[in-house]
Amino acid sequence: MNTFFSKIKTKKVLGTITILILISFFIPTPYYLFQPGSVEELASKVTVEGGEKKSDGNLYLTTVLSMKASNIYYLAYGLLAPHTDMRSIVEVKGDFTDKEYDRMLEHMMTSSQQNALVAGLRAAGEEVQVKPNGLFVSTVLGTSDAKGKIEVGDIIRKVDGEPINQMEDFLAFLGDKKAEEKVTLTFTRDGVEKSADIALIPLQNSENKVGVGIVLEDQFLIETARSVKINAADIGGPSAGLMFSLEVYNQLKIGDLTKGYEIAGTGTIDMVGNVGQIGGIREKITAVDKAGIDVFFCPADVHITDTNEKDVLDEAKKNGYEVKIVPVKTIQEAINYLKELPPKQSVA
Structure with a gap:
């Protein structure tokens, strides 16, 4: 008899545990996880009317992979996974609703593309209204x-x-x-x-x-003499501005700005070509290292509160990344750096 009741009790305990585990899958946590994302070449995303896409190397934008820690298991994964940054929903979104946050990301990307278009065209000597x-x-x-x-x-x-x-x-x-x-x-x-x-x-x-x-x-x-199409797909935020502007410039100017190098970067851009700070710089340099990139442009630390330059150099040193990191304040500094690079020697 005791064995019978003991079995019933065991089944109840196991059933309760199973139910609690199932419930835990549907209890969200107030955190986002951020990890190294993709490194995506830009020639296929940017088309300048009358421009030239052929080059020996490539320009790339960089992304950060973000996901909601939708349950405690994702949260545990975030605590254990390497190169993962955990931030509270309030830190990421403030008091925005999901719809407002999506609108804000879309606006930032649209503004970033406009700024990149203007900065890139003007750097190439084009008229822009x-x-x-x-x-x-x-x-x-x-x-x-x-x-x-x-x-x-x-x-x-x-x-x-x-x-x-x-x-x-x-x-x-x-x-x-x-x-x-x-x-x-x-x-x-x-x-x-x-x-x-x-x-x-x-x-x-x-x-x-x-x-x-x-x-x-x-x-x-924005009114321009030639059309420029930028297809960013589902990439949100303003951090690809610098690289979009460099791709616009590269397609317009005679000669290959890449000189055979694989060149990635990140940074906001304004219409006069100033480069600004971004989020996720540590995750981005990790993605860049995995992709075998030669040169990585990052925003230079200009103001006392700026940290991109310090953070990316620290992350590269800690992990032994060998990519050449180049902090820049403007699109023109990035262009000047690339112009002075000797052509990359191919390996026979």
Whole structure:
């Protein structure tokens, strides 16, 4: 009899354990895992009208593989796997919803491509026209009356029926307004025009005494003499800007900028060619080393808070990576470095 009840008890315990294990598969953790991603050549992704794609070497962008630690088993994997960085969801996304975060990544990539196009064409001596084209909402403050009415990713086109194309116009319009006055913002969201009445609030540390409590970024319309197509597929974020601009330049200028080398890099780019800091630099140099890259461009540390240059050199030293790391402040510094390289000697 005791054996019978003992077997029933054992089955209940095993059943309970099985149920708990199954449940644990569906309990998300508040973390993202970041690992070395891909190293992708750029000639197939960038096409400049009238440009030349043939070269002895290649230019590459670098990516970071990110995944949600959707259960405790992924979390455990992240703790044990080499070259894996773990960050909280709040650290990665802030208070953005998933939809807002996706819009922000898409905006950053689109802006990055525009900046790269302008910087690359201008470095090659091409004419480019840049025109303001609305204001992108990148943040809505919790204290703003716009919270719940305006979302990250909305594009503001008018204020009180007046067209607004750039930040300067927007600030000038609000210059003589007072707190609690209302303005009507007309904006597009996912291609649909909408409007909302927003009460103005006092602002601290701002030239304007009042505002709507949203952080805005200028959007631009780019006009060029020749078409440039960039196919980034599902790559998000702004960190491929430098390499996109170098590929645009390389297809336009006479001569092969690569000289037979395999050249990767990372860094944001602005329209005048300045290179900016990015995330995931340690994961990227690991991916670059695995891919057998010769030269890796990274953002130089310019400001006191910059760490890309220090981090990538530290990671390479710790792991014995032999790739040549070249910190740059501008696209022109990268171009000058490549121009001075001797052609790579082929192995017979």
